[in-house]
Amino acid sequence: KNQVEQSPQSLIILEGKNCTLQCNYTVSPFSNLRWYKQDTGRGPVSLTIMTFSENTKSNGRYTATLDADTKQSSLHITASQLSDSASYICVVSDRGSTLGRLYFGRGTQLTVWP
């Protein structure tokens, strides 16, 4: 069964600190892995997309890593800001159909305190 598991479920950190969010997946055949940021009451916004051949990708203070062998990914946030408070969703796409079906994790709810 294709699944995406994220940990931790929630996380509280102080402004300025770093944090790392984890994602494990069983989706096969694998096409790509995405990290989205979803603010409360809003739609998800893409942060990074990585294919099988990529093992790291950065977008400002966000750095995602991918280990396709162990089927694990992480999202590292550097020097957190209050505006980073959001849900971070790991999404894996398969290449078994022309739809490019997406499998969503439940997200990690990050709260940044001043």
Add this chain to the structure above:
Amino acid sequence: EADIYQTPRYLVIGTGKKITLECSQTMGHDKMYWYQQDPGMELHLIHYSYGVNSTEKGDLSSESTVSRIRTEHFPLTLESARPSHTSQYLCASSEPYGTGRLYEQYFGPGTRLTVT
């Protein structure tokens, strides 16, 4: 910022009413999607479309229906709303295959539906 819009943003309605959630995009994308999301849970695909006059049901069974008469417009309709339909509904669209963008999906802001 993606050019995909949803209205209304919030809707509170009584049981048995017919509702239509609007979704439109100005990016010319052929593929469009509807997702349902409950608090703290993952997004579930309920409908998708490959283009005009194409609609398919997604992974999660839904009593809603969709239509795709124009490329830019993908409305979702509930003929008779029930409290079990209370949820957030997210619309998305994606670029066509071959653009090198790996089916990047752009999401609208969502509609928060409450059925009393």
